[in-house]
Amino acid sequence: MRPTVHDIAAAAGVSLATVDRVLNQRPGVRLVTREKVEAAIRQIGYIRDVAAANLAKSRVYPLVFIVPTGDNSFMHGLRFEVHQATLRASIERTDIRIIEVPPFDVPALVAALDALQGQDIAGVALVATDAPEVRAAVDRLVSERIPVVTLVSDLTDSRRHHYAGIDNIAAGRTAARLLGRFLGGREGDLTVLAGSMLVRDHRERLQGFSAVIAEEFPRLRVLPVLEGRDDPERTQSLISKALSENRNIIGIYSLGAGNRGLIAGLKAVRPERELTVVVHELTRHTRAALLDGTIDAVLNQDAGHEVRSAIRVMKATADGQAVIADQERIRLDIFLKDNLP
Amino acid sequence: MRPTVHDIAAAAGVSLATVDRVLNQRPGVRLVTREKVEAAIRQIGYIRDVAAANLAKSRVYPLVFIVPTGDNSFMHGLRFEVHQATLRASIERTDIRIIEVPPFDVPALVAALDALQGQDIAGVALVATDAPEVRAAVDRLVSERIPVVTLVSDLTDSRRHHYAGIDNIAAGRTAARLLGRFLGGREGDLTVLAGSMLVRDHRERLQGFSAVIAEEFPRLRVLPVLEGRDDPERTQSLISKALSENRNIIGIYSLGAGNRGLIAGLKAVRPERELTVVVHELTRHTRAALLDGTIDAVLNQDAGHEVRSAIRVMKATADGQAVIADQERIRLDIFLKDNLP
DNA sequence: CGATTTTTGATGTACGTAAATCAAAAATTT
DNA sequence: AAATTTTTGATTTACGTACATCAAAAATCG
Numbered sequence: 030m031r032p033t034v035h036d037i038a039a040a041a042g043v044s045l046a047t048v049d050r051v052l053n054q055r056p057g058v059r060l061v062t063r064e065k066v067e068a069a070i071r072q073i074g075y076i077r078d079v080a081a082a083n084l085a086k087s088r089v090y091p092l093v094f095i096v097p098t099g100d101n102s103f104m105h106g107l108r109f110e111v112h113q114a115t116l117r118a119s120i121e122r123t124d125i126r127i128i129e130v131p132p133f134d135v136p137a138l139v140a141a142l143d144a145l146q147g148q149d150i151a152g153v154a155l156v157a158t159d160a161p162e163v164r165a166a167v168d169r170l171v172s173e174r175i176p177v178v179t180l181v182s183d184l185t186d187s188r189r190h191h192y193a194g195i196d197n198i199a200a201g202r203t204a205a206r207l208l209g210r211f212l213g214g215r216e217g218d219l220t221v222l223a224g225s226m227l228v229r230d231h232r233e234r235l236q237g238f239s240a241v242i243a244e245e246f247p248r249l250r251v252l253p254v255l256e257g258r259d260d261p262e263r264t265q266s267l268i269s270k271a272l273s274e275n276r277n278i279i280g281i282y283s284l285g286a287g288n289r290g291l292i293a294g295l296k297a298v299r300p301e302r303e304l305t306v307v308v309h310e311l312t313r314h315t316r317a318a319l320l321d322g323t324i325d326a327v328l329n330q331d332a333g334h335e336v337r338s339a340i341r342v343m344k345a346t347a348d349g350q351a352v353i354a355d356q357e358r359i360r361l362d363i364f365l366k367d368n369l370p
Numbered sequence: 371m372r373p374t375v376h377d378i379a380a381a382a383g384v385s386l387a388t389v390d391r392v393l394n395q396r397p398g399v400r401l402v403t404r405e406k407v408e409a410a411i412r413q414i415g416y417i418r419d420v421a422a423a424n425l426a427k428s429r430v431y432p433l434v435f436i437v438p439t440g441d442n443s444f445m446h447g448l449r450f451e452v453h454q455a456t457l458r459a460s461i462e463r464t465d466i467r468i469i470e471v472p473p474f475d476v477p478a479l480v481a482a483l484d485a486l487q488g489q490d491i492a493g494v495a496l497v498a499t500d501a502p503e504v505r506a507a508v509d510r511l512v513s514e515r516i517p518v519v520t521l522v523s524d525l526t527d528s529r530r531h532h533y534a535g536i537d538n539i540a541a542g543r544t545a546a547r548l549l550g551r552f553l554g555g556r557e558g559d560l561t562v563l564a565g566s567m568l569v570r571d572h573r574e575r576l577q578g579f580s581a582v583i584a585e586e587f588p589r590l591r592v593l594p595v596l597e598g599r600d601d602p603e604r605t606q607s608l609i610s611k612a613l614s615e616n617r618n619i620i621g622i623y624s625l626g627a628g629n630r631g632l633i634a635g636l637k638a639v640r641p642e643r644e645l646t647v648v649v650h651e652l653t654r655h656t657r658a659a660l661l662d663g664t665i666d667a668v669l670n671q672d673a674g675h676e677v678r679s680a681i682r683v684m685k686a687t688a689d690g691q692a693v694i695a696d697q698e699r700i701r702l703d704i705f706l707k708d709n710l711p
Numbered sequence: 712c713g714a715t716t717t718t719t720g721a722t723g724t725a726c727g728t729a730a731a732t733c734a735a736a737a738a739t740t741t
Numbered sequence: 742a743a744a745t746t747t748t749t750g751a752t753t754t755a756c757g758t759a760c761a762t763c764a765a766a767a768a769t770c771g
Contacts (some may be wrong), residue, residue: 723761727759728755
């Protein structure tokens, strides 16, 4: 049987009320008594029953998710997963509020963050836009002892408690190696397609990608980035133009969203041009393209895992509890046509 | 505020005692009354507070893990992860017992399973050896309403509630495509190294592997399987012999344990022979070999995830609760040197 | 119809913790 | 040493559910 507050009281030779004062850091306990109780807690190995405590407190965790609007598949999926989490909210004692902000809009994001100050909130998860103003706003929340978790896109040098997302440099490096190896020893050009170089995760992916190509695949050359702004039509025209103007392109790395346009562009030149293609984010479209051979590999981050992990971490942080670090590591999924879920 | 039993009672116009009788399926309620209460439950959307119920019941989940002895890195890691879970046992209201049985020993496994009959157990997780006797023993436990989860290795056509492990056919297929693609259009032989063809997961990996090579890489030929019995020395001598006797070998798929021997054998022929190598299970040795270029890719299943997932599923099954299917899907990790955790 | 059985209600205790109140004891100050 | 302040104890209620007991009401039977 696991020890309870009663056991602490008996072991320390004090009353239940005093134990409660120590455990919940209430005033009115002499230092010597406090130390006596703390020693007893350590000695008998007491661990607070969080479920019982939450019951007694009628604890709920008011959580806020700040996610960008925008209609690309990934953000759509992310919002869907947050919404799924709201359906489990009562069971998990959470109360999830979703705030949507325009993408890449730093002032809007900062305003949303600042509006949370002073509110009774057990945690904030946000898809961070990498800007000093955002960093400062996040740090302000942390100063108010509000747990902050970055989601999908991190905010370096900020005081956020946790990042629930993949290592984007590693993702870019992995994409490079896959492309490089799939291309055997062939020589030629690689086109990189991004949403916007303003987003940190896209920059990091490109950085990792370029590094590995330069270091280990000297016969391949990375062309200047095409910015499709996650817009299928723009993406399609960009890629079609690039392919027709440069016959040396033998590989494509699409590190952002807007893959619908890429796939359409590829299908247009399909039988003639032999292209090796690695893209990010598993969607209905990329899945189909992977299966029919239009693309060769999909790198993915599981939005559902990210959301659930963020919730677990926010709750644990709010309670000052430890997390199972290994469980909260978000993994880069690599999908070939054979291991699709 | 989430509705409670009191709200049901008020809504149905009955007493708390009657609600309790309905909720916990106790006798002494007329059919019409029972239906009235059930209607109220549905109508106000009552969900039992599992934490409070477990508190009231002083519920603990006595769980049993049956894992093979054997000193290969993977099983060692699996036992370690189960042990880690026992450290969290009191917090999670679990009481985990580990039973070790000799590997591939069907009678021993059956005896261990049958010994659990009649015991007060909330769930059994086992690394299944694929035999009709084991299947029958598992089905006997399921008949006694004990949740059974297979771990790492599944038991098809049994009545086990859940499988916490990867899709081994998909793993084999993925290995084949990686090898095939990495080899470009080259022609040659592929050696497959297994522990034992008596284990279902090894058979399935081989099946997937052979299928994809045959279908899609006609210039590659799969040689007869070498059975290393997960023994490093035996494995090393097998691989050295194979490599010296057959100069056409250009790729290796190691689908079992005993990779220490494989790596040693590869290093012995390293600069002269150019080999593309895909192995299973990320260990200290395979990680180092991946980093130094001795091997090209590692397929992995995360034992920690498998154990934690098995625990969640057993608890949920014991309570007749739903699981988040997507969260419990065990993924095949593909590691290149760039995305190691 | 009364007697019997079944169903329902009322009530209390428990799980482990939180939080509040009031009285008693101890420490500190004057 | 008395007055004051601080610390401690004892006790109660609450969270939402489980479970037991006993009495009262309703249904069923002969």
